[in-house]
Amino acid sequence: MNEQYILELEGIHKSFNGVKVLENVNFKVKAGEVHALVGGNGAGKSTLMKILTGVYKCDKGVIKINGKVIKIEDPNDAKKYGIRMIFQELSLVPTLTVAENIFLTNEPITKGFAINKRIIQEKTSKLLKEFDIDVDPNARVSSLGVGYCQLIEIAKSLATEANILIMDEPTASLSEAETNILFNFIKKLKEKGVSIIYISHRMNEIFKVADRITILRDGKNVITTEIDKINIQEIIEYMMGSKVEKIFEWQERxxxxxxxxxxxxxxxxxxxxxxxxxxxxxxxxxxxxxxxxxxxxxxxxxxxxxxxxxxxxxxxxxxxxxxxxxxxxxxxxxxxxxxxxxxxxxxxxxxxxxxxxxxxxxxxxxxxxxxxxxxxxxxxxxxxxxxxxxxxxxxxxxxxxxxxxxxxxxxxxxxxxxxxxxxxxxxxxxxxxxxxxxxxxxxxxxxxxxxxxxxxxxxxxxxxxxxxxxxxxxxxxxxxxxxxxxxxxxxxxxxxxxx
Ligand SMILES: Nc1ncnc2c1ncn2[C@@H]1O[C@H](COP(=O)(O)OP(=O)(O)OP(=O)(O)O)[C@@H](O)[C@H]1O
Ligand SMILES: [Mg+2]
The missing domain is CATH 3.40.50.300 (P-loop containing nucleotide triphosphate hydrolases)
Structure with a gap:
């Protein structure tokens, strides 16, 4: 019936120590769309995505891929279904190089037990170039700024095949120029039919990149709609549950x-x-x-x-x-x-x-x-x-x-x-x-x-x-x-x- 959805989360509940964090949440994603997931701090966005990626188990609820009910018990299950997440908390290992971080978990590049350094270096160079990231593949991650780490984190998840890619605030420390690099990539991925779940607190980005939007407030659904049927003021109202007058207003002082x-x-x-x-x-x-x-x-x-x-x-x-x-x-x-x-x-x-x-x-x-x-x-x-x-x-x-x-x-x-x-x-x-x-x-x-x-x-x-x-x-x-x-x-x- 719902062939148009690649992913359906239905009636998801989750509590931590008796505190309800998600209550009967529904979230559906179409193939090849960018779906913005929006809500105030603590609304439950990351938790919902961690359930989808097998980091947490939900207390109640159903997950469907292409209309079929599936079980995601751990992160490996999620990988099997082509679900990848770029975490809000970066997962890079600071003492390893950029190349090692990108290919740390990829099997085909290992030869016997040793990782083939030359191959991962070449692959990394290619990937970084494609991404326009100006970083030496041999640089240690600990020597790089947060912005570069974010881009590398993204490159890392793109190095693997994904049908559903979750980006949890990918641009938190990126400036506009670097954000545009990312947006170009998102465009390419969409063309390949990859679905992207995009979490951000930067409203202007959501309008630039998303096709549809789902808003959560206090762990509950508020609305899901096409992005061109909603404006910024409405989004903020749905998120906060009340009117917020000008967020950023300059005052001469x-x-x-x-x-x-x-x-x-x-x-x-x-x-x-x-x-x-x-x-x-x-x-x-x-x-x-x-x-x-x-x-x-x-x-x-x-x-x-x-x-x-x-x-x-x-x-x-x-x-x-x-x-x-x-x-x-x-x-x-x-x-x-x-x-x-x-x-x-x-x-x-x-x-x-x-x-x-x-x-x-x-x-x-x-x-x-x-x-x-x-x-x-x-x-x-x-x-x-x-x-x-x-x-x-x-x-x-x-x-x-x-x-x-x-x-x-x-x-x-x-x-x-x-x-x-x-x-x-x-x-x-x-x-x-x-x-x-x-x-x-x-x-x-x-x-x-x-x-x-x-x-x-x-x-x-x-x-x-x-x-x-x-x-x-x-x-x-x-x-x-x-x-x-x-x-x-x-x-x-x-x-x-x-x-
Ligand atoms: N492991 C945990 N144990 C206890 N409480 C948790 C745990 N993980 C999340 N929470 C709580 O769940 C609620 C939702 O958190 P979540 O990280 O999903 O919010 P979010 O929508 O991603 O917010 P933000 O925009 O700030 O990233 C918060 O109140 C948080 O304190
Ligand atoms: Mg979060």
Whole structure:
């Protein structure tokens, strides 16, 4: 009857420790379509996909492939049916090379027991070329930025045959240029008849790439429709369950900016590419750094924060020269960094929400040798409220939080240290549209109290909403600088970056 569907998930239920996460969810995918799966942070998107890929078992429900009921008991079953997933949490092995990562699980390239290095190198080169990814197949993954890792993760899943490819926020750290590389690939896959399930919090992408959309809210279906029968405002309303006025709206805040500098960076040199970076940040100012993948944005923030070695350069905080050689130095100088790679650098995944938030705040919470438990509870509970972090308990290990909610924990924990200078690397990557607006407001309020903020983001709409001034970085150099009020549109900024 339903031959047109390659995949049908019917009446899917799933609870974790008695907490309902998916309730009677239906999700149907046609052959060769791009089907967007959308919903707020914690709506259940990743969980539904993990059921489809055999990572979790559903409590109740039916899975059909080409109209036939099948059982997916483990990831191997899913593979057998040609179902592949690019996980939100990257699955690359950092100590292996790009080539080894891509072909790690592919059988035909093994000869006896040894992997034939030359063959995997050649195959990798070909694949990377096809993808327009400018990376050495022999480079270790640990030496690459998050953006490249995302592209490699995608290339890896494409190296294997798939009928159904699931992409869980594939573009979270990709800028527009790199996103277009991915979209071209999606087009090619569609032509081959591959179905793609596309999860993203970037609304403009969904309109560019999807044929149909399914929206989940709190673990339940809200609507499934053709993409051209719905608009962005409606999608947001269905997702959030209420009207959300302008998500990203810029506010002129000249009167909030002081003439004194809170941070001065002088001739900072990180390596042979990223050289002689100089800029100043005023009290109350929000400064953006825009640039392509590999332009050095993250490296500059890391060097200021003391986790990346500097070859040369001076950092002044409130006019005073400050030596920053470690995270400890940075914290005591009043600098905080919300890192791009939150799972590795931002959180202790095994620890609870509470432990993660209080970690950098311990000093303040110590009350004559004992931790003030009342203060801890208050700090954690206000953070959860302010950032609308979805968790059923403050003691829940953060690895069980949804991706977007993990990101909110990282931002909360650093903001609560009350730094003078806040460095944010892709602060709203993976965060839903409702929470994006909230985070922008929180950043603004923080700056209003006379602090300095630097934002790196590949989402131009975000930079334009929150920044007072934007530096353009290209191949490790600042090539231009604009006041926000002089930038008329996203296209103007896009053009400035790609020069
Ligand atoms: N293994 C687990 N144990 C307990 N709770 C879990 C587990 N996995 C997911 N959850 C909970 O299930 C809910 C749905 O999570 P899921 O990761 O599916 O959300 P999501 O829609 O992918 O959100 P995001 O957009 O933030 O990635 C969340 O409240 C999360 O805390
Ligand atoms: Mg998710």
């Amino acid at each position: 000249d009167q909030m900016i002081d003439n004194d500098y809170i941070l001065e960076v002088k001739e900072l040199t990180v390596n042979s590419q990223i050289k002689d970076i100089s800029f100043k940040l005023k009290k109350g100012e929000i400064l953006g750094i825009a640039g392509l993948m590999g332009s050095g944005r993250t490296e500059i923030l890391e060097a200021i924060f003391g986790i990346r070695e500097k070859i040369k350069g001076e950092i002044l905080i409130e006019g005073k020269r400050t030596e920053i050689k470690s995270v400890k130095d940075a914290i005591s100088a009043g600098i905080a960094l919300v890192p791009e790679n939150r799972r590795e650098q931002g959180l202790v995944l095994m620890h609870s929400v509470k432990e993660n938030i209080i970690l950098p705040n311990l000093q303040r919470l110590l009350h004559v040798f004992a931790i003030n438990t009342k203060k801890v509870k208050m700090l954690v509970e206000t953070s959860i409220k302010e950032f609308s972090i979805k968790t059923d308990s403050i003691n829940k290990p953060v690895r069980f939080l949804s991706g977007g909610n993990q990101q909110k924990v990282v931002i909360a924990k650093w903001l609560k240290t009350n730094p003078k200078v806040l460095l944010l690397d892709e602060p709203t990557a993976g965060v839903d549209v409702g929470a994006k607006g909230e985070i922008v407001n929180i950043i603004r309020e923080f700056a209003n109290s006379g602090k300095g903020v630097i934002v790196v983001s590949s989402e131009l709409a975000e930079l334009l909403a929150v920044c007072d001034r934007i530096l353009i970085l290209s191949k490790g150099r600042i090539i231009n600088e604009y006041l926000r009020k002089d930038i008329e549109s996203e296209e103007v900024l896009q053009h400035a970056i790609q020069q």
